[in-house]
Amino acid sequence: MSDPEVVVSAPGKVILFGEHAVVYGRKAIASSLDLRTHLEVHLLPDSTSVTLELPDIHLSKTWQMADLAAARPTDVDLKNPSPPSDQYLAALHRLAGTDADNTDARSLALLAFLYMYTSIHATARRCPAGRFHASSQLPPGAGLGSSAAYCTALAAGLLTMCDVITRQEGKNGADTAWCKDDLEVINSWAFQGERLIHGNPSGIDNSVSTFGGAISFKSGEISAFKSVAQLKILLVNTKVPRSTKVLVQGVRDRYNRLPAIMEPVLNSIEEISCTCEKVLQELGSPTVEIKENTQGKYYQVLEELVDICQCLLNAIGVGHPSLDKVSSITSKHGLHSKLTGAGGGGCALVLLRPDTAADVIDKVTTELRDCGFDVWETAIGARGVSQHS
Amino acid sequence: MSDPEVVVSAPGKVILFGEHAVVYGRKAIASSLDLRTHLEVHLLPDSTSVTLELPDIHLSKTWQMADLAAARPTDVDLKNPSPPSDQYLAALHRLAGTDADNTDARSLALLAFLYMYTSIHATARRCPAGRFHASSQLPPGAGLGSSAAYCTALAAGLLTMCDVITRQEGKNGADTAWCKDDLEVINSWAFQGERLIHGNPSGIDNSVSTFGGAISFKSGEISAFKSVAQLKILLVNTKVPRSTKVLVQGVRDRYNRLPAIMEPVLNSIEEISCTCEKVLQELGSPTVEIKENTQGKYYQVLEELVDICQCLLNAIGVGHPSLDKVSSITSKHGLHSKLTGAGGGGCALVLLRPDTAADVIDKVTTELRDCGFDVWETAIGARGVSQHS
Numbered sequence: 001m002s003d004p005e006v007v008v009s010a011p012g013k014v015i016l017f018g019e020h021a022v023v024y025g026r027k028a029i030a031s032s033l034d035l036r037t038h039l040e041v042h043l044l045p046d047s048t049s050v051t052l053e054l055p056d057i058h059l060s061k062t063w064q065m066a067d068l069a070a071a072r073p074t075d076v077d078l079k080n081p082s083p084p085s086d087q088y089l090a091a092l093h094r095l096a097g098t099d100a101d102n103t104d105a106r107s108l109a110l111l112a113f114l115y116m117y118t119s120i121h122a123t124a125r126r127c128p129a130g131r132f133h134a135s136s137q138l139p140p141g142a143g144l145g146s147s148a149a150y151c152t153a154l155a156a157g158l159l160t161m162c163d164v165i166t167r168q169e170g171k172n173g174a175d176t177a178w179c180k181d182d183l184e185v186i187n188s189w190a191f192q193g194e195r196l197i198h199g200n201p202s203g204i205d206n207s208v209s210t211f212g213g214a215i216s217f218k219s220g221e222i223s224a225f226k227s228v229a230q231l232k233i234l235l236v237n238t239k240v241p242r243s244t245k246v247l248v249q250g251v252r253d254r255y256n257r258l259p260a261i262m263e264p265v266l267n268s269i270e271e272i273s274c275t276c277e278k279v280l281q282e283l284g285s286p287t288v289e290i291k292e293n294t295q296g297k298y299y300q301v302l303e304e305l306v307d308i309c310q311c312l313l314n315a316i317g318v319g320h321p322s323l324d325k326v327s328s329i330t331s332k333h334g335l336h337s338k339l340t341g342a343g344g345g346g347c348a349l350v351l352l353r354p355d356t357a358a359d360v361i362d363k364v365t366t367e368l369r370d371c372g373f374d375v376w377e378t379a380i381g382a383r384g385v386s387q388h389s
Numbered sequence: 390m391s392d393p394e395v396v397v398s399a400p401g402k403v404i405l406f407g408e409h410a411v412v413y414g415r416k417a418i419a420s421s422l423d424l425r426t427h428l429e430v431h432l433l434p435d436s437t438s439v440t441l442e443l444p445d446i447h448l449s450k451t452w453q454m455a456d457l458a459a460a461r462p463t464d465v466d467l468k469n470p471s472p473p474s475d476q477y478l479a480a481l482h483r484l485a486g487t488d489a490d491n492t493d494a495r496s497l498a499l500l501a502f503l504y505m506y507t508s509i510h511a512t513a514r515r516c517p518a519g520r521f522h523a524s525s526q527l528p529p530g531a532g533l534g535s536s537a538a539y540c541t542a543l544a545a546g547l548l549t550m551c552d553v554i555t556r557q558e559g560k561n562g563a564d565t566a567w568c569k570d571d572l573e574v575i576n577s578w579a580f581q582g583e584r585l586i587h588g589n590p591s592g593i594d595n596s597v598s599t600f601g602g603a604i605s606f607k608s609g610e611i612s613a614f615k616s617v618a619q620l621k622i623l624l625v626n627t628k629v630p631r632s633t634k635v636l637v638q639g640v641r642d643r644y645n646r647l648p649a650i651m652e653p654v655l656n657s658i659e660e661i662s663c664t665c666e667k668v669l670q671e672l673g674s675p676t677v678e679i680k681e682n683t684q685g686k687y688y689q690v691l692e693e694l695v696d697i698c699q700c701l702l703n704a705i706g707v708g709h710p711s712l713d714k715v716s717s718i719t720s721k722h723g724l725h726s727k728l729t730g731a732g733g734g735g736c737a738l739v740l741l742r743p744d745t746a747a748d749v750i751d752k753v754t755t756e757l758r759d760c761g762f763d764v765w766e767t768a769i770g771a772r773g774v775s776q777h778s
Contacts, residue, residue: 205482254693260663261661262657264653265657265661265697267653271653274651301647308650311703324713328710
């Protein structure tokens with residue numbers, strides 16, 4: 001099998017602080033998560049077909065280029081995409097073999113690919129017959145931005161193949177990212193993909209996946225951190241299923257019953273987000289020299305923020321015994337953890353220091369896995385979408 | 390052995406809400422705890438001695454009436470006592486066989502008794518030779534006001550024996566309390582006893598022990614609830630030793646590091662206290678008719694306050710794995726618990742409803758005891774110091 005023509009990867013995201021509080025207009029912080037979705041594009045010069053392979057969800061589908069070309073719209077602004085018309089969407093559904101009622105992951109993944117492929121192919125100078133192989137380290141449906149990472153990787157791969165954005169030539173096997181303008185284009189397409197999948201996404205997930213690092217968001221406004229420290233974490237998936245909608249409603253009910261008690265808790269969470277923003281930017285700043293002994297103080301603050309925020313999330317009612325279990329195991333080993341995302345099960349993150357001993361990480365990982373949880377040793381604040389040479 | 394001449398009992402206290410926050414000027418709520426200290430006074434008409442028996446701390450000590458009489462001060466205002474002079478205090482230490490350096494429970498218990506006996510004896514019309522036998526259901530040193538219950542029972546017993554306050558004649562074996570003026574006198578003496586034991590007490594413990602029910606306190610001001618519901622609880626002593634001083638300092642350190650995050654948490658705790666005050670007064674009000682189905686709603690609010698407050702206490706850093714264990718056992722059975730007092734171990738209270746099934750209470754009690762904890766099924770908001778007929 002030939003080497004792939006293009007390999008790109010895009011990270012997931014975690015909410016560091018401010019989940020739920022953001023619904024009440026408070027600032028939240030999200031960062032990239034270095035569990036990535038990789039897309040390999042293999043050119044098939046003698047072929048007339050396009051294949052999408054998504055092994056994680058056991059999906060492989062092939063279309064004739066001619067059929068895809070027939071569906072392509074005529075009025076695509078490649079630098080500033082817009083949502084598909086109803087007619088175009090209907091054509092995409094026919095190609096996918098789905099209809100508007102199909103909201104399962106496989107149908108939506110097909111739709112997002114077909115939309116991007118046909119749109120970008122439409123006016124691009126060059127678009128290939130080929131095999132698109134996407135696989136992800138991200139568990140789906142866990143609030144870790146797996147669909148955004150998929151859309152971002154697809155956008156980056158397709159836009160590169162079609163020379164809409166500059167092809168990166170990494171030196172000595174290094175991974176490279178695009179210039180800011182190209183990233184904006186990738187982000188716009190990824191957002192359109194997310195809209196097809198989620199209806200009305202916030203744009204946070206695709207922004208974080210595209211630009212990497214961390215952002216703050218408040219009342220619909222997204223601001224990228226000027227700089228951000230890359231932090232080692234353990235990401236824990238308790239695999240306890242939960243409904244974000246039910247959890248959000250539960251917080252709303254408690255808020256409505258006890259507004260005078262809940263308001264200050266949300267204020268405290270916002271202050272945690274503000275403190276995190278300050279600390280992560282300083283810790284990651286290329287102009288602030290941080291000595292090794294000072295670094296510890298930054299981590300100490302972050303650890304305290306993690307501990308307090310986890311308690312406040314319990315106070316607003318989105319805790320779960322599985323998350324208590326994570327806390328109890330990690331704190332026993334001197335580590336600090338909090339839920340990330342909707343709560344009520346789902347995922348937690350465990351902060352690690354640069355010098356956290358490997359055997360501590362091993363022990364904690366083993367104990368967490370013994371509870372039936374999935375555990376990844378990864379990083380937050382990592383680079384956004386990248387091309388691999 | 391003859392029947393006792395007088396039997397009185399005084400309750401302990403628990404802080405319901407606002408522990409630690411009260412240090413920062415926020416309102417806290419304390420209520421009586423129906424674990425009581427009983428005092429029996431047996432007259433010994435032919436004797437010239439006075440004996441104090443404190444079986445809980447394995448103490449029994451006898452004095453000659455003449456020696457006690459010699460120590461008595463000349464200027465006692467029986468309705469409005471003041472602290473002992475240095476000279477008087479030195480005489481009390483000689484009688485107790487202690488000195489100012491002895492701050493152990495036995496020395497302080499002797500000192501408080503001798504102070505009250507000699508002072509009240511001094512100008513009272515009648516003070517007996519006799520045997521004073523005090524025993525308590527309260528664990529000492531657990532923040533449950535055991536010393537205040539002891540002082541309150543001593544004050545009530547001595548003041549009654551000496552006819553400074555009205556002797557109660559309960560009908561048909563009923564327990565009776567004193568009129569408000571007499572209770573004020575008891576409370577004043579109990580407070581002086583507490584001062585000997587604690588140096589600079591807040592006066593909360595003796596007030597609650599004397600008047601029963603519940604009080605709010607904020608910035609040194611104590612206000613009694615107009616009415617209060619008597620609530621069934623489990624009181625749990627984790628028996629994890631902790632230093633209140635260290636815990637208070639730990640909260641102060643976190644507050645100094647992160648004031649903008651801690652301030653709103655303290656505000657939320659104060660709102661919990663205010664909501665509790667309203668709910669408990671309504672639930673206990675003789676003029677508000679509460680139907681059985683409405684009662685459930687009051688309990689639901691109290692349970693939610695308990696849950697939220699426990700999380701906020703964790704957020705300010707006074708939790709402990711033993712208290713997490715209490716929470717996890719009780720919530721598994723649908724019950725709600727929080728630490729009470731200093732935290733970091735110590736005691737927790739578990740709210741029960743009037744209709745909480747006996748087998749649930751049994752199961753929870755068994756599981757908590759299996760963890761090595763002491764558990765009492767008792768009540769809060771119970772009557773204050775009472776005479777038993």
